[in-house]
Amino acid sequence: MLIDLHAHSSRSDGTDLPAELVALAADAGLDVLALTDHDSADGWDEARAAAEAYEIVLLPGLEISCRHLGAGAHLLAYLPDPRFPPLAEELVRVLDGRNGRLPAILARLHRVGVELDVADIRRVAGAATATGRPHVADALVARGVVSNRDEAFDRFLSPGRPAYVDRYAAELTEMVALVARAGGVSVLAHPWGRGSRRVLTPQVLAELAEAGLAGIEVDHNDHSAEQRAALRAIASETGLVATGSSDYHGTGKVGHPLACNTTSPDQLGRLLDRADASAQAARQAGAEPPRAPGVAGVNT
Ligand code: AMP
Ligand code: ZN
Ligand code: FE
Ligand code: FE
Numbered sequence: 001m002l003i004d005l006h007a008h009s010s011r012s013d014g015t016d017l018p019a020e021l022v023a024l025a026a027d028a029g030l031d032v033l034a035l036t037d038h039d040s041a042d043g044w045d046e047a048r049a050a051a052e053a054y055e056i057v058l059l060p061g062l063e064i065s066c067r068h069l070g071a072g073a074h075l076l077a078y079l080p081d082p083r084f085p086p087l088a089e090e091l092v093r094v095l096d097g098r099n100g101r102l103p104a105i106l107a108r109l110h111r112v113g114v115e116l117d118v119a120d121i122r123r124v125a126g127a128a129t130a131t132g133r134p135h136v137a138d139a140l141v142a143r144g145v146v147s148n149r150d151e152a153f154d155r156f157l158s159p160g161r162p163a164y165v166d167r168y169a170a171e172l173t174e175m176v177a178l179v180a181r182a183g184g185v186s187v188l189a190h191p192w193g194r195g196s197r198r199v200l201t202p203q204v205l206a207e208l209a210e211a212g213l214a215g216i217e218v219d220h221n222d223h224s225a226e227q228r229a230a231l232r233a234i235a236s237e238t239g240l241v242a243t244g245s246s247d248y249h250g251t252g253k254v255g256h257p258l259a260c261n262t263t264s265p266d267q268l269g270r271l272l273d274r275a276d277a278s279a280q281a282a283r284q285a286g287a288e289p290p291r292a293p294g295v296a297g298v299n300t
Contacts, residue, residue: 001297003263005034005059006076006189006217006245008252009047010127012037012063013134015250017127022050022058028258032268032295034059034078034245036189039094040129041082044290057293063189064179065094068172068204073188073196075175076217079275080184084287087182090170095130097168105136108163109156114145133157134252149252176212183282183289185275187215187243192231193222202234209238214274219244219261241270269298 008014009021016024018035025033033056035047044060051058061078080087106116116139124138125131137152146152156163170178179186188208191200205216218231219242235242244261247253272292276299279289294300 001032001265001295002028002030002259003032003265003268004028004030004246004248004259004261005032005061005078005187005243005263005268006036006063006220007033007248007258008037008063008250009035009043010250011040011043011129013128013132013249013252015252018043018047019050021248021250022047022054022056025258026054026056030056030259032057032059032293033258034061034076036061036063036076037129038063038132039065039091039098042129044082057295059293060290062091064091064175065098065167065169066172066175067169068196069199071196071199072169073172073200074190075170075172075179076187076189077175077179077182077184078187078271079279079289079292080179080182081282081287081289082182084182084282084289087178090175090178093168094170098130098132101165101167102131102136104165105133105157105163108165109136112156112162114140114143114156114163116140116143134249136163138252148254150254173208173211176208180212180278181282181285181287183275183279183287185214185271185278186212187217187241187271188213189217190220190222190247191216192227193220202230205234205240206238209240213240215241215243215267215271217245218242219263220247221256221260222247241267241274243267243271265295265298268295272299 009018125135137149243263
């Protein structure tokens, strides 16, 4: 059974519509795909309908932009109720932060001689819920200023580069608790990838596990073989679920094809059990988390 728990559609910064993404996942032989757009559940309905047509299991998720001890960290949230007011409000804050800094990014680009306006960004952002740095990167590609997103980040958009502008992100420990209150489970995305490696020490991962974190993304292409082995050991010591995923973004991110990393059925089973427990408690408190999908041989 092939399970990929981290993929983006063009509702955030991937390049395939949710239904196209699901079709590609079926082509890649996946049995289970999680749609995890940045800070938005807008693609869920479309992906769900396509998953039914292609007979694959769709796990609805989000990748929430968080901050911990001054560093950015990405939290994968599976099966929360995105309309649960405290969660919905926090997601709006993150999305507004991303949209709101666009003028500042454009002003900084102007200072280094690159002329782009908001319309240029909107044109490349298409179906996206919020326009982030990847869309600015795409506009720079469209203008011929750079040849791909990576070059745009390296030259202009990454921290320390001339057009970098910080934005709002949710506090990580609080978001882990909030996802649980909304009936979902959370898994730290690429904990030792760029950005969060410095702050997400083994000690901090153990503390987050205590605070309700369900898992860590061990197999991710930002991690070396040594890092994966170390993270797998931490997961088994702390009781965290160990996942593996592609972080597919279509043509928006090279080297992350669908199913390049996968999660084992037993780890998915543990995650869905945690989600079940969380959903039961959350329903009593008035949240309406989506029903966990049945996965043959895992939880049915
Ligand atoms: P934002 O949330 O608007 O700050 O944009 C951050 C997103 O940009 C991340 O979640 C990645 O998907 C993407 N990203 C970050 N660094 C790079 C890079 N070097 N090349 C391509 N995409 C990147
Ligand atoms: Zn992304
Ligand atoms: Fe991420
Ligand atoms: Fe991602």
